[in-house]
Amino acid sequence: MSPVAEDLGQLGHLLATDTLAVIAAIALMSWLLRRRENVLAWLCCAGVAWCLFNLEGLAEIEARPFGLPVNRIALLYPLLFTTLGLAASLVGASLPRGLVVAMALGCLGLGAAAFPFHGLEIMRIAGLATIGVSLLILGFFATRAEAQIGAPEKLALVILYALGLGAVGFDLYAGTIRSGHGTRLAPYAGVVLLGFSGFVILRHILANAEARERLNQTLGQRIETTKANLLASESARHALEIAHAVKLERERLMREIHDGIGSSLVAALASAERQGKESTTAVVALKGALTDLRVAVDSLEPVEGNVATLLASLRYRYEPELRKSGIAVKWMVEDVPELDWLDAPSALHVLRILQESVSNTMGHSKATQLTFKCKMALLQGRPGLRVEIADNGSGFDINAPAIGRGRRNMVQRAEALGATLDILSKQGEGTATILWLPLVRRHGLNLEEGQAAEQ
Template sequence: MSPVAEGFRQLGHLFATDTLAVIAVIALMGWLLRKNETVLAWLSFAGLAWFLFNLDGLAFVEAWPFDFAVGQSALLYPLLFATLGLAASFLGVAVPQPLVIMVALASLVLGAAATLLHGLEITRVVALASVCVSLLMLGFLATRAGARISPLEKLVLVSIYALGLCATAVDLFAEKIWPGIALLLSPYGGVLLLGFSGFLILHHMLATAEAREKLNEALGQRIETTKANLLASESARHSLEVAHAVKLERERLMREIHDGIGSSLVAALASAERQGKESTTAVVALKGALTDLRVAIDSLEPVEGNVATLLASFRYRYEPELRKSGIGIKWMVEDVPELEWLDAPSALHVLRILQESISNTMGHSKATQLSFKCKMALLMGRPGLRVEVADNGSGFNAEAPVMGRGRRNMAQRAEALGGKLDVLSKPGEGTTTILWLPLVRRQGLNLEAGHAADL
């Protein structure tokens, strides 16, 4: 071989051998950082075995005072052992520990025998047989491979491993295959084998890290969702507790009003009625006070925003008095949506408006028929409920100046509710009171404006 060709051969051999050493060191560092990745330990061991095996053939090694080729022949068996261990670990094949120990001891025995019998042709035959057995074991491992790698990766990996092992077999007879050239293939086969293994290991570790990050992100989102659900549940529980406490307090107030003030008014009314006609004014006042008290109590009843339920309660209170006055009732209340904002103060405003309208009908209109209507209606494009109370009484001039406070108070209450009140009437044509209530009430409304009517 010419000096130039020998120089290129030495350079390529040195580069390949140093690459094997670098792979072994990097794999060792990776395994020290991640002890659970046993495949890195096998990669480091295989890199070291391939590095030592391929030192033979370098100029500086040949200049050493001892015959490295003798030791190099013994390193074939640890190389085969490490390569098969790396393949098994990477393919996900669980190899029993006793079998690993047995193969390791066999490689040491064969290595020692190769060292002692170096120079004999039998050592090459045994070495070639060991490589062939290793190829068969590699095929067996491929058939037992788990789901750690894809079929394509398994095919490529097994092919490259087979090429690397075949390169060592060729090198056993390199002198006979190309005499005088001293070209060794095992360093390049080892770089290809271990380099591809390292690439796949790195690829799978990065894929695992990415999958772990996605899993952590998904878990984080689930934790946030769970926290939001817990907060919502806690808020709902707190709302239920508050609602229950309000209900208990409402029931207590209703009971106190009924048993206290209500009982006193009933007793006073009974006493005034026993005194005869001289107490007519007192009787009327007491009846009005008692009715006002009952309306206030009705407003405390939970209606859950249902206007139809509120109107039914009002009808229950006033129908007996209307019939005593000779006034029939026509009920035309449709099934309408609930008003979420209709709480106890708002319900009292609605009842007071209706109460004022009924009182005017009973006291001044001489009506014989009274109709209640409730349905959906739009006002300037806004959805709402239209509550209408109409009588067939004598009516009045609605355009005349307002003398009393009744209509003014009704308008103030409607404004406090965010609604609108219209009183339509003509002499001889009866009176119609129309209260429009919004489905969604604007923020910032002050119910105190309506409370002024109670003073």
Template structure:
């Protein structure tokens, strides 16, 4: 072989050794940063073993017995190569077995140096290559499920080629040392470079899986956070609702025990005075009924108009019976109105109260009918509440002296509702209140104020058991 060719081959082997040294250094640093990645430790160890094996052939023959040195370094190389293959193929190996195999490779390497002149050393080295190939085949058959068939076959083939290349180099050094053509340096670079790529692919796959897991955890955290915020909001709403309920009960109790008791006492005193207090008795009864209706509006009815009407019936039925007026009840089981709070409930009760008072005081009716059912108005769903009497009725075109009807209209506007009063002489009176199932979000606040102010300004005395003015 020419001198130039020998120089090229020498530089190629040195470059391969340097490449293996770099791979060993990078893998070692990576393993120190990620101790849980045993594959990196095996890659560093195997790269170092291959690097030393290739360098042994470059040493002067006076300092090294070339074949013996290669045999001595062959055992750690085979041990590291098979261990790296098992790690890449995800084959579980007991630590004790790894320790025994590692100790045996070092012992065999030391014996090769001590008995380098004997032929048994070379034979043992070549035999160890055959054993390593058998172990490599066994490891390939026990590869983990996550390793696909193509990757397993390619890795086993490359590792088998690398081990066979070492055997060929040992044979060339024994039989034709002048040939100078060695395959192990390049086979080692190919084997370990491929191993590095496999490890890199697994690391990147783990990073991608970790990122997906982090993203999933982030979504779960956001969902949990949103659920916690919703739960906290619901809890606060419950606390606020309970506080409102307790305050409502306190106000109802104070009104009942305070103003209510005073009115009852005044009514009892007026009744004891006889006929001279008839007007006062009527006024006190009307005021007491008004107070009870106001208290009823504070009761939580959960948006149930039927319950609200039932409470009004309960308050007025005794007075209606005394006045000779029968009740016809035709109230259906209707949906609840979510917007019907205490203020809105009081508006509904006051409208109905005005209607009942007019029937009791002016219509000379003998029957009042209550009707409540679902009805559409201009395509919007709602509840139609009707109160009808069979009294004498009145002329709708005749001007009225009181403010009762105007106050009813203002209260209906404050509710976002529609109010119609229909009557004619001799045909009785029908009051229709249409309440929307879903109220528009922005109601006229001024209408609420006007309705409340109109109610507070209306002080017309009641007559014949009723305190409402004539409609």
């Protein structure tokens, strides 16, 4: 070989060795940052072993002073052990701990034996045989590999490691048995082998980091969803507690009204009836007050937005008196949807409007029939319920000035509900009170006007 070619070979050898040292240093720093990545520790150890093996080979060729105080055969076994450990870690081969310990002890024993007997031919042959066994073990790793990396990368790793160990065997054969001084392949094979290994490791770490980031995002979304569900559950629980408290308070008020004012009115009515005809006006007034009180109590009952229930309650309270007055009841109430906004105060307004209509029929109309109607109806394109109470009495002039505050109070209550009230009547044709209730009530309505009408 010419001197120029020899110098270029030595320069390439040195550059490859320096590259291996850089790879080992980067792997060490990376492992210090990520201690759980054992593959980085294997890469660092393999880089150091390859670097020492190449330095000793260069010293043997040039007899330079940086040669190590050991022979190349002794350095072969740490190289094989760390390279196989890196390969197993990369391809994810599941190895019994006993096998790993046996390999470590075997390499340690062979390396120690190479010190006193390195000049014997048997040690050189043993080194080559160990490389062959390492190739078999590498094939075993490939069969035991788990799905930690992709199949193309796994195949490339196995091929590169086999070629790398083959290059080490070739250099050992050329440098020991043939005593040749040609181009050494091991330094370049080590750079390719460990460089590709580092690339695979980096890609694996980045893939894990990306997967972890996606997992964190998914967990963050689940946490936010769980928080929202918990807040919704807490709001629902709070609403149930409030509803339960309102129910208890409503029951208490109903009981107090029934046992207090109601009992007093019943006692006063019984006393007035015992006094005879002279108290007829008082009897009528007390009966009316008692009916009003019962209607107010009925409005406290939870109707759950059911207007038909309100009408049935009103019919139940007034039907006995209607029969005594000779007025028959006709029921034409259809199955209608519930009104979500119909709470207790709104229910009382509806009952008061309808109660005023029934009272007027009983007191002034001379009717023989009172009809209760309820059905779905549109008003200016808006869906709602059309509640109607109509009699066949004498009627009145709708344009005549109103006497008393009854009709005005009815209109005020309807406006407070966001409803529409129409009173239709003609002389001799009866009277119809039509109350249209919206399915969805506009926000911002105030029931205080209706409460003022109550006073």
